[in-house]
Amino acid sequence: MSDAVDTATPKRRGSSVPLLKRLKSLITVLFTVLLTLVGLLFVTFIIGRVMPVDPVLAIVGERASQEIYDAAYKSLGLDKPLMVQFGIFLQQIAVGDFGVSNLTARPVSEDILRVFPATLELATVGTIFGVLFGVPMGVMAAVHEGKWQDQVVRFVGLFGYSMPIFWIGLVGLIVFYGVLDWVGGPGRLDVYYEDIIPVVTGLILIDSLIEGDLDIFWNAFSHIILPASILGYYSLAYISRMTRSFMLEQLSQEYITTARVKGLSERTVIWRHALGNVMIPLITVIALSYANLLEGSVLTEIIFAWPGLGSYLTTALLSADMNAVIGGTVVVGLIFVGLNLLSDFLYKVVDPRAR
Amino acid sequence: MKIKNLLKGLAFATAVSVSALSATATYAGTPDNVLVIANRIDDITSLDPHDLFEFAGSDYSNNVYDKLVTFDPADLSKGYQPGLAESWTISEDGKTFTFKIAKGRKFHSGNDITAHDAEYSLRRAVVxxxxxxxxLTQFGFDADNVDATIKATDDDTLVVTTDKKYAPSFVLNCFAAVVSSIVDSKLVQSHEVDGDWGNKWLQTNSAGSGAYSLVNWKPNQSYNLKVNADYWAAKPxxxxxxxxxxxxSSTQRLLLEKGDIDVARNLNPTDVEGISDNSDLAVDNDLRGRIMYISMNQKDPILSKPKVREALRYLIDYDGMVNSFLKGQYVVHQAFLPLTYMGELKDKPFKLDVAKGKELLAEAGHADGFDVEIIVRNAQERIQIAQSVQNTFKQAGINVSLTQGTGKQILGKYRARDFQIYVGAWGPDYPDPHTNADTFASNPDNNGTHAGKLAWRNSWDIPEMTALTIAAAQETDSVKRAQMYVDMQKEHQMNSPFVEMFQKNEQTGRRTNVQGFYTGSAVSQVVYWTVTK
Structure with a gap:
């Protein structure tokens, strides 16, 4: 029991792990990541080639003559054997060249640099929203298990979980933008504010602060708040439910009783001891829901005319724009791997036993 | 500690949101000299006028580039008018067109517009x-002969020679198409890489002389244009x-109602209905070029009987469809040329008449009906049309089984002639009647492979009408030519395996202060330079 209490108030210990062992584990991690990525690329590549959409027709249109079709077929390199195509493709990716998107006539890397920040910004604000509200709500529901607070939290969570996002999105727009005029409309900025500040990170909230342009910051904020809250509501629903069940499990443990017997205040018992112990599974939950949002939420992006990764990938997929699909998939893959590594790291921060 | 921080965070977040809310009680309407349009522009895959072929891209091109001949956006029925070419002459044999390029006009770059630019542009499109x-290549131009067939003889004169005699209106209409846009040859040439004619550069940049020039294009997001103050044709x-x-659609409607955009181009019937009471908003109706039809494979022993073909024409509820699920989106139209095209035919001889249909079926020896399969791609309006047809056919004893599939599957069957009845749509490719006549009413060799032509796909062997189509494309007298298309369509409407049913009607929502927004109807593209607010 005292052990468990200790985990919540860890003392810093000096590193006792030998350097060699660390290096070894680092290499193992890198190797795993690499293997995952190559597997991902291979699967994406194969799916792209067997998909019943003709990438050539997507470029030249249905009415093109055979001659024009053949020329485009060759220029895409589709006349070469599949393995050769995969080889060429890996070579290009190794140097960071994803090729040119058929749909936008630009390098895929450039496209992704343009669309990904929009998604990143939205997902981050959404997740912050989800965590800020979801975790306290979950804790509250667990503490008041079965009482009205619990019911309210459960209802709010279920509602968020079961309402179709395009419906909530539209109703949100009609109410908060159309009728009340509290928030900005679809898009990341009012049109007149576009292209004013230089792109540094691509995150308008941050770029505008760097530039010191508060007008643009508030405009961007007013545009992001609604779609981000709606996405955040989704992760809130998930996070609060998970927090609740983790907390219930902890609150029934004996160390909690011990802590209470010791005379610690109820607040300390709940927020510090119990919540401290659910941090690890909670981080996993949050990281996963963040990663999900980072893939881009297609429906939200369509309703809010948000030029993000989700609609970029969907359009590319439907037109068999394979360079764009693969580029996007690699990014999404990297996000998942990256967030996994990050939560591994966070485990070690919050739980000394994992060090 | 932790909880205090958490609460502080929450308090901060709330404070931030509240101040954001109060900070955004903002503008009413867009600025007076800026036009903001909501549209679906994800079909733009290139901005090069010799490369792009979809709607949104053509709209863009029409405002950034000029052509040798052009249309008057306010009165398309006048036909082609002088554009960059102030006049032209046609040789005796009808094969050589000599264009005089107007002097003193400039590209956005400041370069003069000369016949050499026209030569470069047309050659570029061909090669x-x-x-x-x-x-363009249907007039016999190809990479090997453009040096001789498309030639600037001096700074103001462009001479174009076709391989055969064609109707002047046919050639000139094609020179008014987007693909005939004139680009700034000096500018484009300076961006050529590996003999690509500057294609890679022009896909994302502009080099024109039109009323506007490109500021930027963000795929799937927006494009911005700025005015060309010295535009020769108008003062935008x-x-x-x-x-x-x-x-x-609903997002477009919301933005329009709020005044954050001036024009909404993709409102669905529900949203059009929804804004009909709003006195700040107006809805314009414009016929576009798309034709909806069903067609019958003439390889089929039953469907190839003339009486059966006629009977089916009476078994379609044209009015019922346009008054219900197609409301506002289509009008009844029963000929292969879209209304507003040269040679348009307005006759609508058919409406739902089950008794008449039954009678004709009986005359054909199918009084008890028959079984037939309709193939249709899984797009909502087409499926609804197919279901309505299934329903009305049934009333005359014809049992329809519907087969749905993806666009590619269904189109594949159609192109391979492997079907009985097909629900289709066709849009014209360029502003001349030949574009549709050539596909609906021409089948040069029924035993060969011409999968591009609709008449061939339906195994409709029509040597006489094919000859008429060719003759019409060569008729030099425009009035006579138009009449030839009218006559052909009358025949086609009665006896072909095609049942043309509807023409697309586009509904554009706009703020009432926006005037002079022309979509270009069926023939041309949208114009921005005539708009006032």
Whole structure:
């Protein structure tokens, strides 16, 4: 029991792990990541080639003559054997060249640099929203298990979980933008504010602060708040439910009783001891829901005319724009791997036993 | 500690949101000299006028580039008018067109517009061989002969020679198509890489002489244009054009109601209905070129009987469909040329008449009906049309089984002649009647492979009508030519395996202060330079 209490108030210990062992584990991690990525690329590549959409027709249109079709077929390199195509493709990716998107006539890397920040910004604000509200709500529901607070939290969570996002999105727009005029409309900025500040990170909230342009910051904020809250509501629903069940499990443990017997205040018992112990599974939950949002939420992006990764990938997929699909998939893959590594790291921060 | 921080965070977040809310009680309406349009622009895959072939891209091109001949946006029925060419002459044998390029006009770059630019542009369109190039190559131009057939003889004179005699209106209409846009040859040439005719550069940049020039294009997001103050043809009022990609109809409607956009181009019937009471908003109706039809494979022993073909024409509820699920989106139209095209035919001889249909079926020896399969791609309006047809056919004893599939599957069957009845749509490729006549009423060799032509796909062997189509494309007298198309369509409407049913009607929502927004109807593209607010 005292052990468990200790985990919540860890003392810093000096590193006792030998350097060699660390290096070894680092290499193992890198190797795993690499293997995952190559597997991902291979699967994406194969799916792209067997998909019943003709990438050539997507470029030249249905009415093109055979001659024009053949020329485009060759220029895409589709006349070469599949393995050769995969080889060429890996070579290009190794140097960071994803090729040119058929749909936008630009390098895929450039496209992704343009669309990904929009998604990143939205997902981050959404997740912050989800965590800020979801975790306290979950804790509250667990503490008041079965009482009205619990019911309210459960209802709010279920509602968020079961309402179709395009419906909530539209109703949100009609109410908060159309009728009340509290928030900005679809898009990341009012049109007149576009292209004013230089792109540094691509995150308008941050770029505008760097530039010191508060007008643009508030405009961007007013545009992001609604779609981000709606996405955040989704992760809130998930996070609060998970927090609740983790907390219930902890609150029934004996160390909690011990802590209470010791005379610690109820607040300390709940927020510090119990919540401290659910941090690890909670981080996993949050990281996963963040990663999900980072893939881009297609429906939200369509309703809010948000030029993000989700609609970029969907359009590319439907037109068999394979360079764009693969580029996007690699990014999404990297996000998942990256967030996994990050939560591994966070485990070690919050739980000394994992060090 | 932790909880205090958490609460502080929450308090901060709330404070931030509240101040954001109060900070955004903002503007009413867009600035007076800026036009903001909501449209679906995800079909733009290139901005090169000799490369692009879809709607949104053509709209862009029409405002950034000029052509040798052009249309008057306010009165399309006048036909082609002088554009960059102030006049032209046609040789005795009808094969040589000599264009006089107007002097003193300039590209956005400041370069003079000369016959050499026209020569470069038309050659470029032919030699690059992108999808729309067939509009020019059908006159016999190819990479090997352009040096002789498309030639600037001095700074103001361009001489174009076709391989055969064609109707002047046919040739000139094609020179008014987007693919015939004139680009700034000096500028484009300076961006050529590996003999690509500057295609890579022009896909994302502009080099034109039109009323507007490109500021930027963000795929699937927006494109911005700025005014060309020295435009030769007009003095545009709008200094800036912003076209935003707003895929959802209801989002477009909301933006329009709020005044954050001036024009919404993709409102669905529900949203059109929804804004009909709003006195700040107006809805314009414009016929576009798309034709909806069903067609019957003439390889089929039953469907090839003339009486059966006629009977089916009476078994379609044209009015019922346009008054219900197609409301506002289509009008009844029963000929292969879209209304507003040269040679249009307005006759609508058929309406739902089950008794008449039954009678004709009985005459054909099918009084008890028969079984038939309709193939249709899984797009909502087509499926609804197929279901309505299934329903009305049933009333005359014809049992229809519907087969749905993806566009590619169904189109594949159609192109392979492997079907009985097909629900289809066709849009014209260039502003001349030949574009549709050539596909609906021409089948040069029924035993060969001409999968591009609709008449061939339906195994409809029509040597006489094919000859008529060719003759019409060569008729030099425009009035006579138009009459030939009218006559052909009358025949086609009665006896072909095609049952043309509807023509697309586009509904554009706009703020009432926006005037002079022309979509270009069936023939041309949208114009921004006539807009005032």
């Amino acid at each position: 690059m061989k992108k999808t729309p190039s067939f509009i 009022t709008m200094k800036k054009i912003i076209v935003r990609h707003i895929p959802e």
